[in-house]
Amino acid sequence: MQKRLRDMTWEDYGISENRYKELKAFCLQYDEKKSKIKYGISAMQYDGQPKAHNTGSQVENQAIANDIYKRDCALIEEAAIRANPEIWRYILKSVTLGLSYEFIEYDDEQGKIPMCRRDFYGTRKKFYAILNDLKLDHKLTDIP
Known part of the structure; x- marks a missing residue:
């Protein structure tokens, strides 16, 4: 018999406490990353100072950062x-x-959340397990 979602533990998902903290910190950076995305690549910014140590293209670096965010x-x-x-x-x-x-049970935009507290936390735990899998798959596809 399979466990109900609300009864699943971090061990059931194979996630350690430290990995959970890492995933949580990654999610808390979401708004920061969203705000750093620049739409429309800007040209080189010239402040009059020589930049001999900067061998990369500023436009290229911004495009790479945008893609990561x-x-x-x-x-x-x-x-x-x-x-x-x-x-x-x-x-x-x-x-x-x-x-x-x-704090999110009664959302101004979406109304009342359609589940109880325990079911919500079970679903949120499932979210972290899915995110963990997606991040691991993402790392594997980035390896040349």
């Missing part, structure tokens, strides 16, 4: 949708802002 944000959003498409926005708000169930 966008992929990180997309990973978090995808994990929230996979965890539960019905409440993914609540999950996203909880994990990216560090808010408990009580």
